[in-house]
């Protein structure tokens with residue numbers, strides 16, 4: 001009768017190290033997985049990123065929409081690309097920077113007054129981007145426009161500085177022959 005508990009104790013003591021070693025292995029395994037993940041994340045974070053050269057970044061070429069979408073003598077703001085698309089009375093297009101050429105404030109378009117009015121020091125520009133009120137020293141920068149299959153695309157990669165508006169800066173849709 002006394003031998004039974006001893007056997008059970010022996011069995012228990014035999015089973016204990018196996019269970020303990022199983023959990024030890026499990027914890028070591030989980031620790032290694034966590035360590036591997038940490039190393040992978042740290043490596044991805046520290047690896048230098050290849051930045052695209054300004055000329056390569058085609059994300060900055062914005063499709064503004066079809067020609068018919070824009071009525072003559074109108075200005076449409078584009079948040080992506082940060083520009084205004086002005087359609088002049090004669091049907092031509094100009095993509096204007098929304099940055100004031102005085103000290104760089106963002107210009108709102110005043111629909112009723114048909115002008116860009118700078119909230120900072122009072123400069124104003126007409127629909128072509130020409131200065132109508134100082135202190136702005138020159139016309140608004142423009143971006144190149146291409147029109148293919150009646151779709152207008154604006155390349156915002158490099159603004160073009162100009163002193164004043166000239167008709168050669170306007171892009172016209174192709175007329176039907």
Ligand code: FES
Nearest residue numbers: 100102103118121
């Ligand atoms: S920043 Fe526009 S007038 Fe000064």
